[in-house]
Amino acid sequence: MDTINIKQLAAKLNLSKSTISRAFRGHSDISEKTKKRILDMAEKLNYQPNHLASNMREQKSKTIAVIVPEIANNFFSQAIHAIEGYAKQKGYHILIYVTDDDAEKEAAYISHLSNGRADGIIMSVSGEGRKHQYLKKINQQRLPIVFFDRVYEDVKAPKVTTNDYESSFLATEHLIERGCRRIAYLVVNKKMSIGKTRMNGYMDALKKYHIPMNDHLIVDCCNTLELNRRILLEFLAEEKPDGVFASVERLAFATYYSCYELGISIPKDLKIISFSSLEIATLLNPALSTVTQPAFDLGHQAVSLLFELLEKKKNIQELKNKNIVLNSEIFKRKSTDV
Amino acid sequence: MDTINIKQLAAKLNLSKSTISRAFRGHSDISEKTKKRILDMAEKLNYQPNHLASNMREQKSKTIAVIVPEIANNFFSQAIHAIEGYAKQKGYHILIYVTDDDAEKEAAYISHLSNGRADGIIMSVSGEGRKHQYLKKINQQRLPIVFFDRVYEDVKAPKVTTNDYESSFLATEHLIERGCRRIAYLVVNKKMSIGKTRMNGYMDALKKYHIPMNDHLIVDCCNTLELNRRILLEFLAEEKPDGVFASVERLAFATYYSCYELGISIPKDLKIISFSSLEIATLLNPALSTVTQPAFDLGHQAVSLLFELLEKKKNIQELKNKNIVLNSEIFKRKSTDV
DNA sequence: TTGTAAGCGTTATCAC
DNA sequence: GTGATAACGCTTACAA
Numbered sequence: 001m002d003t004i005n006i007k008q009l010a011a012k013l014n015l016s017k018s019t020i021s022r023a024f025r026g027h028s029d030i031s032e033k034t035k036k037r038i039l040d041m042a043e044k045l046n047y048q049p050n051h052l053a054s055n056m057r058e059q060k061s062k063t064i065a066v067i068v069p070e071i072a073n074n075f076f077s078q079a080i081h082a083i084e085g086y087a088k089q090k091g092y093h094i095l096i097y098v099t100d101d102d103a104e105k106e107a108a109y110i111s112h113l114s115n116g117r118a119d120g121i122i123m124s125v126s127g128e129g130r131k132h133q134y135l136k137k138i139n140q141q142r143l144p145i146v147f148f149d150r151v152y153e154d155v156k157a158p159k160v161t162t163n164d165y166e167s168s169f170l171a172t173e174h175l176i177e178r179g180c181r182r183i184a185y186l187v188v189n190k191k192m193s194i195g196k197t198r199m200n201g202y203m204d205a206l207k208k209y210h211i212p213m214n215d216h217l218i219v220d221c222c223n224t225l226e227l228n229r230r231i232l233l234e235f236l237a238e239e240k241p242d243g244v245f246a247s248v249e250r251l252a253f254a255t256y257y258s259c260y261e262l263g264i265s266i267p268k269d270l271k272i273i274s275f276s277s278l279e280i281a282t283l284l285n286p287a288l289s290t291v292t293q294p295a296f297d298l299g300h301q302a303v304s305l306l307f308e309l310l311e312k313k314k315n316i317q318e319l320k321n322k323n324i325v326l327n328s329e330i331f332k333r334k335s336t337d338v
Numbered sequence: 339m340d341t342i343n344i345k346q347l348a349a350k351l352n353l354s355k356s357t358i359s360r361a362f363r364g365h366s367d368i369s370e371k372t373k374k375r376i377l378d379m380a381e382k383l384n385y386q387p388n389h390l391a392s393n394m395r396e397q398k399s400k401t402i403a404v405i406v407p408e409i410a411n412n413f414f415s416q417a418i419h420a421i422e423g424y425a426k427q428k429g430y431h432i433l434i435y436v437t438d439d440d441a442e443k444e445a446a447y448i449s450h451l452s453n454g455r456a457d458g459i460i461m462s463v464s465g466e467g468r469k470h471q472y473l474k475k476i477n478q479q480r481l482p483i484v485f486f487d488r489v490y491e492d493v494k495a496p497k498v499t500t501n502d503y504e505s506s507f508l509a510t511e512h513l514i515e516r517g518c519r520r521i522a523y524l525v526v527n528k529k530m531s532i533g534k535t536r537m538n539g540y541m542d543a544l545k546k547y548h549i550p551m552n553d554h555l556i557v558d559c560c561n562t563l564e565l566n567r568r569i570l571l572e573f574l575a576e577e578k579p580d581g582v583f584a585s586v587e588r589l590a591f592a593t594y595y596s597c598y599e600l601g602i603s604i605p606k607d608l609k610i611i612s613f614s615s616l617e618i619a620t621l622l623n624p625a626l627s628t629v630t631q632p633a634f635d636l637g638h639q640a641v642s643l644l645f646e647l648l649e650k651k652k653n654i655q656e657l658k659n660k661n662i663v664l665n666s667e668i669f670k671r672k673s674t675d676v
Numbered sequence: 677t678t679g680t681a682a683g684c685g686t687t688a689t690c691a692c
Numbered sequence: 693g694t695g696a697t698a699a700c701g702c703t704t705a706c707a708a
Contacts, residue, residue, distance in 0.1 A: 006701060016678065016679045017679090018678075018703075021703055025704095031678090048450070049453060049701085051454055052394040052455070053684090054701080057703050057704085058702090071415050073415070081408075084434060093455065096418070117390070117431065253617075253621060256618075280622075282595075283623060343686090344687095353694080355696090356694070367694090395685080
């Protein structure tokens with residue numbers, strides 16, 4: 001079956017291109033009869049208006065780009081799920097870009113998006129970037145951006161985040177209340193937005209209980225399991241912490257593996273709480289206490305903010321200053337038990 | 339910063355549109371000097387060729403559509419990760435569509451893709467569809483499709499699957515060797531491709547060991563945890579199986595929850611093995627024995643097959659008959675231990 | 677109610 | 693080496 005275009009369809013029906021177009025667009029007047037005739041024939045010939053052409057004509061793509069550090073990850077895949085569902089309802093399509101936490105890839109993606117491929121961007125930033133000129137360069141009037149979870153504070157755009165400081169404080173406090181005194185903070189990049197905020201919560205909780213800060217207990221990890229395992233095996237053996245607050249899910253997993261290996265008993269010898277969107281945290285051995293971000297809701301809020309921008313109903317400047325903060329939930333489970 | 343187009347840039351530089359275009363496309367002759375002048379000015383004015391326009395001109399979108407039943411799922415998110423990475427290298431973009439296992443949504447997506455939005459499709463089909471007219475309708479010459487994991491046998495297109503029959507046989511055999519005699523098979527849709535194949539492996543393993551098939555031990559589940567839990571609580575209490583082979587990850591989780599609730603001890607009272615792409619199966623309580631599909635590789639093979647089709651290097655008919663079968667790996671862990 | 681024609685931003689073809 | 697022009701497939705004033 002060959003692809004047919006509007007001109008050929010028009011010829012077949014002895015009508016003009018404009019009439020065909022009208023039949024598909026709804027508005028402009030057109031008699032029911034011709035409309036039906038056109039749609040029937042289109043059905044038969046398997047004609048569909050070419051999106052590339054109509055998008056170009058209308059100067060929009062009905063597409064939004066979603067940029068995330070990773071995708072094979074509970075948190076982001078849940079957020080994307082929400083975004084996709086909402087976009088679908090609005091008749092929009094979503095493009096996915098994975099930066100692998102690489103600022104250069106992020107910059108490359110961003111700067112290739114200002115050319116009509118997408119009408120808007122939803123992104124969770126990579127950790128590494130220092131300069132975000134490429135972000136400031138893009139014209140948010142034409143290509144609005146919404147940040148979620150991991151944001152660049154210095155870029156003016158709507159943001160959807162969670163109460164990371166508070167939940168980190170509470171998570172740490174929870175460990176303290178369970179008797180921990182040597183509490184480690186595991187982080188992938190402590191200079192980055194979320195790594196930093198979460199660390200502040202951790203530090204202030206220690207302060208409240210007059211527990212001295214100890215730099216040795218702040219562990220810089222990375223993104224591969226193997227390396228994290230090696231880092232943690234050494235760290236656990238040397239520093240013998242009695243509590244661990246992991247700022248990212250994967251670090252809790254690495255801790256579990258290391259504890260198994262070293263024969264450290266959780267929660268007896270070491271208590272753990274971690275940021276995590278794992279739905280089966282309860283099934284872990286032992287059940288993992290978590291700070292769980294509302295991943296789906298974050299995605300949902302982000303995408304609805306983006307549509308507010310796209311639909312230009314509200315005051316744009318006001319929207320750009322918006323920072324929606326959702327609450328994470330703390331689940332106390334076996335891993336922080338006595 | 340306003341979006342600028344080729345015409346304006348040409349005017350600024352006192353050059354023609356064609357010269358500008360040449361500077362960006364590499365080929366056609368153009369003096370190094372003018373080229374540099376153009377690229378510098380473009381950089382300064384933040385000009386980028388409009389993709390919509392050039393795609394339309396070239397009649398391709400440099401985009402591939404990925405259609406999956408769900409995304410917040412280890413298996414699919416890993417596969418998408420592979421696809422995204424490969425596509426990026428090739429300068430392609432990926433559109434994501436989630437069908438939620440709904441055949442109608444799938445049909446809607448598919449039939450809206452024949453209009454230039456994507457150059458190719460990679461899909462894992464939804465379970466429910468019976469008729470796939472919409473699939474046969476699309477012109478694979480212009481819009482090639484590659485299936486992965488969940489396929490429609492009656493549609494002629496390249497497929498990438500795993501050795502589901504064998505691994506199901508082996509998984510069931512493993513349970514039998516561990517002493518199980520009342521082995522349940524948990525499935526979401528036993529009429530669907532993978533549900534069926536996996537069931538055949540299960541049945542043949544029983545046969546080999548002269549264990550009579552028992553319809554009551556085939557449990558039809560669904561996609562929500564709550565409902566599965568209810569189904570399984572009743573099932574476990576009534577039928578008292580001593581082994582469970584779950585054809586899908588989420589059913590193993592539901593079984594764990596139910597066992598916890600009923601005080602059934604795994605593996606003492608009940609042994610479990612499940613298809614699963616969970617990377618932390620070892621951390622479960624108890625560690626879950628799994629049949630693990632090479633999700634990333636499946637995605638990788640699928641996307642490279644698609645590019646073979648797009649690049650039209652090989653014989654198309656031959657490619658369309660291709661069925662790459664990758665091997666899953668069986669990990670025997672605590673949940674099937676003595 | 678329908679047709680005509682211009683134009684969306686590119687790129688390929690053909691001149692010069 | 694560079695410029696003019698037509699074409700990609702569609703939508704929308706404007707004309708009839």
